Amino acid sequence: ISLLKGREGDKIAAECVTLMDDPFLSDSLASRPFDGEGVAAKAKAVVENGVLTTLLHNLKTAHKQGVASTGNAARSYASTVGVAPSNFYFKPGAQTQEALLERMGEGLMLTDVTGLHAGANPISGDFSLLSRGYEIKGGKIVRAVEEFTVAGNFYQLLKDITDVGGDLLFETSPIGSPSVLVKRLDVAGA
Numbered sequence: 001i002s003l004l005k006g007r008e009g010d011k012i013a014a015e016c017v018t019l020m021d022d023p024f025l026s027d028s029l030a031s032r033p034f035d036g037e038g039v040a041a042k043a044k045a046v047v048e049n050g051v052l053t054t055l056l057h058n059l060k061t062a063h064k065q066g067v068a069s070t071g072n073a074a075r076s077y078a079s080t081v082g083v084a085p086s087n088f089y090f091k092p093g094a095q096t097q098e099a100l101l102e103r104m105g106e107g108l109m110l111t112d113v114t115g116l117h118a119g120a121n122p123i124s125g126d127f128s129l130l131s132r133g134y135e136i137k138g139g140k141i142v143r144a145v146e147e148f149t150v151a152g153n154f155y156q157l158l159k160d161i162t163d164v165g166g167d168l169l170f171e172t173s174p175i176g177s178p179s180v181l182v183k184r185l186d187v188a189g190a
Helices: 059-065 097-104 154-159
Strands: 019-021 044-048 088-090 107-114 126-137 140-153 161-164 175-177 180-182 186-188
Touching: 097 107, 097 161, 097 180, 107 140, 140 154, 154 161
Parallel strands: 088 175
Antiparallel strands: 019 044, 019 088, 107 126, 126 140, 140 186, 161 180
16 A cells, blocks of 8 residues: 555655664664564665665565565554564764754754544655744744644655764654754644
């Protein structure tokens, strides 16, 4: 169902975007030597310099696509085998968050989004999410802003990233991101 199906080799994001799936990160509970089907895990760039290099596969999805498994089978005691990343993150760049804010000049810095379960369509990529963050003026934080809505499309968002920061952070999950600077998103209520 994915809009990315069959698009390996296509440019789907800005050139500064590299998305990694690395099952060997130290100090992560999602690190593992093999996946839920016993296939050897391997580090891979899913998107490299904006180009989709691979989709994630278990044995079944790989067979359907005529490719090898990427070692991303996921299972639990209560579900069938699915596909999931291990440690999934944007490869950090060299810019500090302060440098990105300076480059932004004026805008909003998002620090938290909620409602992914109801406000994001995993097929179309459209999202409308309750957010929190800071108002930025002159490249500096001027005030906290709570309860505004940010909307857009995930696929377009990947293309609109202009810079990736060097401050990679994994909060409470194996999905991490450094600060990213985006051309624009629709905002209401800020």
